[in-house]
Amino acid sequence: MIALLVLWELSASLKWIDSPLWLPFSTVLAAAWRELTQGNLIANFWASLKRMFVGYALATLVGVGLGLMMGYFRFCYRLLEPLIEALRPIPSPAYIPIAILFLGIGDEMKVFTIMLGCVFPILLNTYSGVRAVDPVQINTGRTFGLNRLQILWQIVVPSSAPYIFTGMRISLAVALILTVISEMVAANDGIGYFILYMQRSFRVAPMYAGIIALAVVGYALNQLFLLIERWIIDWHYIATVVQADDD
Secondary structure, X not given: OXXXXXXXXXXXXXXXXXXXOOOOHHHHHHHHHHHHHOOHHHHHHHXXXXXXXXXXXXXXXXXXXXXXXXXXXXXXXXXXXXXXXXXXOOOHHHHHHHHHHHHOOOHHHHHHHHHHHHHHHHHHHHHHHHHOOOXXXXXXXXXXXXOHHHHHHHHHHHHHHHHHHHHHHHHHHHHHXXXXXXXXXXOOOOHHHHHHHHHHOOOHHHHHHHHHHHHHHHHHHHHHHHHHHHHHOHHHHHHHHHHHHHO
């Protein structure tokens, strides 16, 4: 990363890339600091993250719920699988025009787009996790007198947790992408709107600053998610390490 940034600085300062639109990294960094101290980046990121996490939370609830139902109850799988496979291949940004027609250009449209794009990775990974549960565990639960709902909660959900978190991690990046896209299409605030507005105003340095800040925030969100995942399913990592040591 440091080498790439140094190369960026030199390529602009020494005119290896002779373009008024290719600025030195130091100029972009100064613009980022200026926008940060003036509160522009913070205000726009706050608006974006609120929309993103509402849509992401709804997608998690719907995706995990439907994934558990489809994986555990065969009737639910047969009922929902054709509909899901018909909707899943459609790129999420393609729903934005429809969402604008029915929901307007407010936060509802953006939340709906984020939720719809994030729900499928969570749903499919949850379903795969449920189907991967060892039948011996389920039969053992039945032997101890657990009913179907108790087996689902006490055996299936914990066993599926690593798969669920994998889907949630994938959807976290998708949520950030869709937040930016929806804000570029129709918004008056948010980091996507900020980047596009700066580009249209030919304020190139703040535009680059917004993109770099977006990369930093995305990286931080991913690391935070990994910490939460490690804390919640620490037993899974311990079991994996023990099994690796035994092998």
